[in-house]
Each structure stands twice: as structure tokens, then as C-alpha cells.
Amino acid sequence: MAGSLHSSAAERVGYITRLQSFSACHRLHSVHLSDEENAKVYGKCNNPNGHGHNYTVEVTVRGKIDRVTGMVMNLTDLKRCIEEVIMIPLDHKNLDKDVPYFATVVSTTENLAVYIWDNMVKVLPPGQLYEIKIHETDKNIVVYRGE
Ligand SMILES: Nc1nc2c(c(=O)[nH]1)N=C([C@H](O)[C@H](O)COP(=O)(O)OP(=O)(O)OP(=O)(O)O)CN2
Ligand SMILES: [Zn+2]
Numbered sequence: 001m002a003g004s005l006h007s008s009a010a011e012r013v014g015y016i017t018r019l020q021s022f023s024a025c026h027r028l029h030s031v032h033l034s035d036e037e038n039a040k041v042y043g044k045c046n047n048p049n050g051h052g053h054n055y056t057v058e059v060t061v062r063g064k065i066d067r068v069t070g071m072v073m074n075l076t077d078l079k080r081c082i083e084e085v086i087m088i089p090l091d092h093k094n095l096d097k098d099v100p101y102f103a104t105v106v107s108t109t110e111n112l113a114v115y116i117w118d119n120m121v122k123v124l125p126p127g128q129l130y131e132i133k134i135h136e137t138d139k140n141i142v143v144y145r146g147e
Helices: 035-046 075-090 109-123
Strands: 013-026 051-064 129-135 141-144
Touching: 013 075, 051 075, 051 109, 075 109, 109 129, 109 141
Parallel strands: none
Antiparallel strands: 013 051, 051 129, 129 141
């Protein structure tokens, strides 16, 4: 088809997403703030006893749909990456105490998305990671695209 965006020679781009749920506890507390400031900024989420979430992460990869395989990437490979980057270090963990990154970085969902992004790019083919979306609760959702 002459002039078509998707002539037979063109490559099509697709987005594939895999969902992964995990459970973890945390406390919102910044090392850059006093105890009083922490209590004021984070309220109940600064309670020293912490609290838990059942997080759901959406990992989206963008890439050319390979003509031969029909895939952007094999979802089985993405599943392996998610196991390594999300499940092993984060599931059933205390984010602040068990994950060294969060010793000095406050464990907000924004920072959790950055942590997952930074580690996911290390195990995925270059330039393929498109988006990390985290559902912290049914109502609280964070998106990070590496900016
Ligand atoms: N910008 C951010 N704000 C807040 C974060 C965060 O990660 N980024 N996190 C929290 C708390 O950790 C916690 O997630 C809040 O939980 P909660 O208020 O219970 O969640 P809901 O709003 O969904 O609950 P409802 O009380 O039913 O509305 C706080 N802020
Ligand atoms: Zn929380």
C-alpha cells in the first residue's frame, strides 16, 4: 500500500506489560528531616511501627515487533527479570531495613518506582524499558518513565 505508515517494509512498535504483585512493609521517614518534621510531613505513615502494602507493579517494555518471532520480547524472559528485580529483593521484606537502597532514601512509592526502574534497565535489552507503574493501594498509583 503506497504511502501507508505501515508498508510491508516498515517495522511496527508494540508495548507489552506484565503485572507483578508483592507484599512489603515500610515507614515514611526522611533522614533529611527532624522527628517533628517527619511526623508533620508523613503523618500516620511516619508511625515507627510501620505499615504494609500489597503492591502491584506494571512493567511495560516498548520495542519493535520482531517479524520472525512476533514478539517485542519474550514474556517469559520479562517474568525472569521481574523475579530478579522485584520479587527476590522486595517481596515480604521491610523496605527500609532489608533493602540497602532505602536506608537513606525514603520509601515512597515514587522512590520505589525509581528503584525498580534503575534495576530493571540493567537486566533488559538497552532502550526497551518504557514505564514502571505501581499501585500502592487501590487509590494510590505512581508512574515513572525514567525522566
Ligand atoms: N506522594 C506520596 N504520598 C504518600 C505516599 C507515597 O508513597 N507517595 N505514601 C503514603 C503512605 O505510605 C500510604 O501509602 C498511604 O496509605 P493510605 O492513606 O492508607 O492509603 P489510601 O489513601 O489508599 O487509603 P484511604 O485511607 O482508604 O484513602 C502516604 N502518602
Ligand atoms: Zn505506605
